[in-house]
Each structure stands twice: as C-alpha cells, then as structure tokens.
Amino acid sequence: MPDKLIYDENTASVYEKFTTMVGKVAEADETAAFLERFSSGRNALELGIGNGRVAVPLSEYGVQVEGIDNSDSMLKLLANRTDQIKAWKGDIADFNSEQRYQLVYCVYGTFTLLFRREEQIACLRSAAEALDDEGVLVIEVPVPTLHGFLRGQRISAKLLDYENTLVNVELHDSLNQNLTSTSLWFSDKSLSRSSQRIRYVYHQELDTMAQCVGLELAERWEDWAKGAFTDVSKRHISVYRRTNL
Ligand SMILES: C[S@@+](CC[C@H](N)C(=O)[O-])C[C@H]1O[C@@H](n2cnc3c(N)ncnc32)[C@H](O)[C@@H]1O
Known part of the structure; x- marks a missing residue:
C-alpha cells in the first residue's frame, strides 16, 4: 500500500456512477442546503472537493466556493463540469490559506482518508486558521463499525x-x-x-482533536436533515466554531 492513495483515472472514471448508485448524488442538494445556512451567502472552502458533487449545488446558492484536492483526475472532472469554482491541487493535511472563509467543510468521510492522527490534527489546524472569526468548520464522518472482524x-x-x-x-x-x-x-x-x-475516529476523539486546535463543537446531527445523533447513528455531521473569540 503506497504512503498516500491518490484517486487515479480509474477511480475518477467511475466516481459519478458509484456515488449515484450509493445515494450520495441524491443527497447532494440537501447537503448544500445544510451548508448554505453557514456560509451566509459568502464564501466556502471544500477540503477534498472531488468532482464538485456538493460544491456545485452550493455555488448555485450564490456562495463563492473554492476547493482543494490532491487528485488531478478528480480536479479534471470538476473543471469539465464548471468554471465557476476555483480549485487547486494540494494536500488537505497540509495547507495554508491567505483567504479567510465563512465556511470550511469536509464531507463524505474524506477526513478519514488522512490515515495518520498527526495528519488529521494538521488538517483541523489548517481549517481552523482558514476560518473567519464567525466562520464554522463542518465535517461529515462515518461512525466506526468494527463488528464482524475475525483475526483482524x-x-x-x-x-x-x-x-x-x-x-x-x-x-x-x-x-x-x-x-x-x-x-x-x-x-x-x-x-x-x-x-x-482510512483512520476511523469516534466523535469524542474528533471533538478533542478540534479542541486542541482552538475549535469547539456547536452542533452535531446524524444526517443533513438534522436528525438527532444517537447511539445507532451511522455517521455524524459535526459543526465546529472557533473558541476564545
Ligand atoms: C470521498 S471523495 C469526496 C469528494 C467530494 N468531496 C464529494 O463529497 O463527493 C474524497 C476526495 O478527497 C480527495 N482527497 C483524498 N485525500 C486527500 C488529501 N490528502 N488532500 C487533498 N484531497 C484529498 C480525493 O481525491 C477525492 O476527490
């Protein structure tokens, strides 16, 4: 297994079909509606923007969306789809942004693709630094399910x-x-x-890592329709804001 798995041409070529099949394309509008509430019609930065599944509908609300991705193939899909979104090649574990955003978001478990704890913390730190004073970070990650493993x-x-x-x-x-x-x-x-x-994280560990970089939990939901997060939820959508303002 290479040190970093970068989405290649093959993955990109089936991405749209796959995300349609597993219901991620169908929920993109709802995701964008949820995120729009936090961007106040201003700007947003997506970490791991991919083909713009969420960024494109979010930009249709008038939000100026920008994005980072480390895959040329995925960035090409986005560029073929729209020229309204500025996106650049970079690593979400290590980015610096001079621009400040009202909203920084990382969805569809992309955060867990950073499979080292240090990378996850570095990503949260960069995201926190990229936020406006009033800005929020939204992260969607699956709840780990470890049942059914036999000898690993x-x-x-x-x-x-x-x-x-x-x-x-x-x-x-x-x-x-x-x-x-x-x-x-x-x-x-x-x-x-x-x-x-991937490196799976439980919600409490995510909160602790966020606290380490000056973020605190503002909201947590189990889906984009704002269902309550419970012990049977399969994922969580966590909203963090900056502390000590
Ligand atoms: C699961 S896809 C999600 C794409 C898009 N956000 C969506 O919701 O459909 C993960 C995306 O993150 C990108 N990615 C993975 N690791 C990355 C990293 N370390 N830095 C930047 N992008 C990364 C991949 O190229 C891919 O486009």
Whole structure:
C-alpha cells in the first residue's frame, strides 16, 4: 500500500456512477442546503472537493466556493463540469490559506482518508486558521463499525441493485485505528477494483482533536436533515466554531 492513495483515472472514471448508485448524488442538494445556512451567502472552502458533487449545488446558492484536492483526475472532472469554482491541487493535511472563509467543510468521510492522527490534527489546524472569526468548520464522518472482524479481517458483500454487487475486503490495524480495504465492484459484466486506507475516529476523539486546535463543537446531527445523533447513528455531521473569540 503506497504512503498516500491518490484517486487515479480509474477511480475518477467511475466516481459519478458509484456515488449515484450509493445515494450520495441524491443527497447532494440537501447537503448544500445544510451548508448554505453557514456560509451566509459568502464564501466556502471544500477540503477534498472531488468532482464538485456538493460544491456545485452550493455555488448555485450564490456562495463563492473554492476547493482543494490532491487528485488531478478528480480536479479534471470538476473543471469539465464548471468554471465557476476555483480549485487547486494540494494536500488537505497540509495547507495554508491567505483567504479567510465563512465556511470550511469536509464531507463524505474524506477526513478519514488522512490515515495518520498527526495528519488529521494538521488538517483541523489548517481549517481552523482558514476560518473567519464567525466562520464554522463542518465535517461529515462515518461512525466506526468494527463488528464482524475475525483475526483482524472482514469481508462484506452488498447487492446494491440487480446489476451491481460490491464486495469489500478489510484489514483492521487497531493500534493505528486504520482500516485498509479493497472494494470489488461487479457491475453487469465489468469489474472495478479500488483500495483505500482510512483512520476511523469516534466523535469524542474528533471533538478533542478540534479542541486542541482552538475549535469547539456547536452542533452535531446524524444526517443533513438534522436528525438527532444517537447511539445507532451511522455517521455524524459535526459543526465546529472557533473558541476564545
Ligand atoms: C470521498 S471523495 C469526496 C469528494 C467530494 N468531496 C464529494 O463529497 O463527493 C474524497 C476526495 O478527497 C480527495 N482527497 C483524498 N485525500 C486527500 C488529501 N490528502 N488532500 C487533498 N484531497 C484529498 C480525493 O481525491 C477525492 O476527490
């Protein structure tokens, strides 16, 4: 496994189809509506902007959206879609922004793709520094699910619809809170394979890391419709603001 997994041409070529199939495209408008409330019609920075799934509908509210991504292939998808969004190549674990934003956001578990604790903290620190005094950071991350592992391995299969089956093979490194996975996606007669490594975080650890960089929790929800976050929630959307203003 390389030190950093960068979304390549293959991943980018199936991204739209995959995110449509798993319902992420369908929820993009709701995500943008949620985020718009915090951007006050001004500006926003997306960490790991990808193909603009969320950035494009957010910009349609009149918000000046900018973004960072480390994948040329994903940035190309965005550029093919719109020229209204300024996006640049960079690492969200290590960025400096002279611009200040009303909203900085990182969605769809992108934060966990930083698979070292130090990188996650560095990302939060850069995000905090990029915020306006009144600005907020919004992060969407899945709640870790560690059931079903046997000797550190788990294989799960999902029949997504009649044509699409997804098989996920995961290895758990509990010392580093890392899950390394390979997904095999059978779609009709084609097969795509992609790998990733994440560092899962529980919400309380995220709050502690945020506190270390001068952020405090303002709101937490289980979805973009503002459902209550509970012990059965599958993800959380956490909103942080700067402390000691
Ligand atoms: C799960 S996709 C999410 C894309 C988009 N935010 C969305 O919600 O559809 C993760 C994105 O983060 C980018 N990414 C992953 N690690 C990154 C890093 N260290 N720095 C910058 N971008 C990164 C990937 O290239 C990809 O576009």
